[in-house]
Amino acid sequence: MSERALESVIGLEVHVQLRTRQKLFxxxxxxxxxxxxxxxxxxxxGLPGALPVLNEEAVELAVRTSLSLGCRVHPVSVFARKNYFYPDLPKGYQISQFERPLATDGRFAVEREGGGEVSVRIRRLHMEEDAGKSLxxxxxxxxxxxxxxxxxxxxxxVTEPDLREPADARLFLQGLKRHLEYLDVSDCNMEEGSLRVDANVSLRPRGEASLSTKTELKNLNTFSGVEKALTREIERQRGLRDAGELVQHQTLLWDAGRSEIRPMRTKEESHDYRYFPDPDLPPVVVAESRIEELRSELPEFPRARRQRFIEQYALPDYDAGVVTASRGLADYFEEVVDSVGDPKVASNWVMGPVLQEVNERGLGIVDFPVGATALAELVQLVEEGTISHRVGREVLHRMLDSGRTASRVVEEEGLAQVRDSSALEGWVLEVLEAHPEEADRCRGGEHRLIGFFVGQVMRHSRGKADPKEVNRMVRAAFGGETDGSPSEA
Ligand SMILES: [Zn+2]
Structure with a gap:
């Protein structure tokens, strides 16, 4: 056995369901x-005599996807029949592309957290129809x-085997999913099977160019499943090598429930597909001019958009990353910036209260009922001091519950910030009376309790008291202590 360290070599096959209303044929x-x-x-x-007719919309989405991944789109590609027998395949063959795929030779890169990138060549991209489902x-x-x-x-x-680490495979797939969502070619819903992944993996001594026998992993339904299954399979192959045994070429199924890999039955594994061009379908022809048109219509992708947000809006890197997490969120953020004016104020609102409501209500950002203009009105009320930031969050909540505007919620529920000194003084006195023991300790020199009293007054006022004014009054009540710890309001 060689003494050289081993490296793993990983390739991926990703099936993406295109977002069309009708089937492929x-x-x-x-x-x-x-x-x-x-x-x-x-x-x-697959009834006798029925003829397939190609869905042009699907072809356009496939071309968009190919171009976005830097692939060369071939003006002519050919559908082939992939023959195998399985209960969920009524025709006895699947229509796919084999010798002449739609596109080849692309590349897709994902940024690593903390610098660097995972860059993977795309070997090919082809169109095919899905099979049925066994229940x-x-x-x-x-x-x-x-x-x-x-x-x-x-x-x-289909990627080239450019990945080395299971964690990189996961990162790559997460980046690819986000990319495809931005591109709007698929909903990429993994639970509904719109994005499915197979992986292949082998080990070889580091520095060696040739590939060793690989195994194929199927049934990887989550990104964490991809990482776990690859890690487990690499361990298994390492064990075989250590024991002086050979790795057999085989297809393995990942059992997520048990976190284990088991071989597919050999019957299911027959690879003699006897591909041949489908005689019912003419070659797929995409005009060069149409390819160029589709290329010019590609959207701005997450990395470019994030970079633009940093430059154009002077956003911190972190904020730019959060608000470009999806295309819908980035679109929303830009609309909010337009209405609010200050990009940092906009990103604070979008990353904080808005995303919190989106998550708690299980909404997508595109379905978020408070539009940019309505949110801007709320932000304005906070910025000019009519309501505190804390009340602002509450107002957003009530806007969502009732469909009212921010100013109507504030007006109808009397939420405007109170600066009137007689009202404030009343609240301060009530709180001091309610906590005589703490008040005595504070008078005796325990000044850190001032923060406690300010907090109690804010609570007592249901967040409506002007915190600066409350702070001043509480300090005055304890003999004008104006230095010391900052307000906790
Ligand atoms: Zn049909």
């Missing part, structure tokens, strides 16, 4: 969650099949 709906076998027709059921829990003691998904348009993105 028929007019059935692609909607998720319908009753089993309700979105089917003679074409996707093991629907009928007691039997497996049922749902063909709604049969014929749904996918692209398969």
């Amino acid at each position: 028929c007019a059935d709906s692609t909607q998720f969650g319908a009753d089993p076998n309700t979105h089917v027709c003679p074409v996707c059921l 093991h829990d629907r009928v007691e003691g039997a497996t049922a099949v749902d063909l709604n998904r049969t014929g749904v348009p996918l692209v398969e993105i």
Whole structure:
């Protein structure tokens, strides 16, 4: 055995469901969650004589995806039949692309936290139709099949084996998902199967150029699953090598529930697909002029947008990263900046109260009912001191509950900040009376209790008291102590 250290060599195959309303070769709906076998027709059921017709929208989305990943898009590509037998494949073959894929030779890079990047070459990107789905829990003691998904348009993105670490594979996939969401070609919903990953991995002595026998991992339904399964498989291959045994080429299934890998039955693993061009489908032709048009329509991607936010709005790196986490959030942030004026004030509101409400209510930012102008009105009330920041958060909450504007909430619920000194003095006195023991200790020199009293007055006023004024009054009540610890209000 060589004494040289081993490195792992990882490649990925990512299946992405394209965001079309209709299937790839028929007019059935692609909607998720319908009753089993309700979105089917003679074409996707593979009935004799039914002819497929290519969905042009799917081709355009696939070309967009290819261009965004720096791939060369081929003006002519060819659909082929991939033949295999499985219960969820009624035609007995899957329409895919084999010898002549839509696109090749791309690259996609993801920034590492703390500098550097994970850069991976894209070997190819091709279009294909999805298969159906076996349902093991629907009928007691039997497996049922749902063909709604049969014929749904996918692209398969195949990388070169450029990844070395399972954690990098995860980072790459997270970056790719965000990229595809920005591109708006897929909803990338992993729970609904819109983004699925297979991985292959082998080990070799560091510095060696040739590849060793690899194994393939399937059923990786989460990004953490990808990382865990790869880590487990690398350990297994290392163990085999240490024991002087050979790694067999095989397909392995990841069992997320048990966190273990098991081999697929060999019957399921037959690789003799006998590909041949589909005689029912003409070659896919995409005009060069259309390719260039689609290239010019590509959106600004997360890295570029983040950089622009740092330069154009003078945002801290951290803020720029948070508000560009999704395209919807970045769009919203830019609208808020337009309405509010100050980018840092805008990012504080978007990163804080807005995202908190979005998360707590389980909303997507695109469905967030408080638009940029409505939020700007609220921010204005806080900035000019009509309400405190704390009350501002509460007002946002009530705007969402009731659909009212910020100023209406403040007016109808009497939330405007109170600066009137007789009202404030009343509250201060009430709080001092309610806490005689603490008041005595404070008079006796325990001045750190001033913060406690300011806090109590703010609470007593339901956040409406002007904290600066309260602070001054509490200090005055204890003999004009104006130095010492800063206010906790
Ligand atoms: Zn159909």
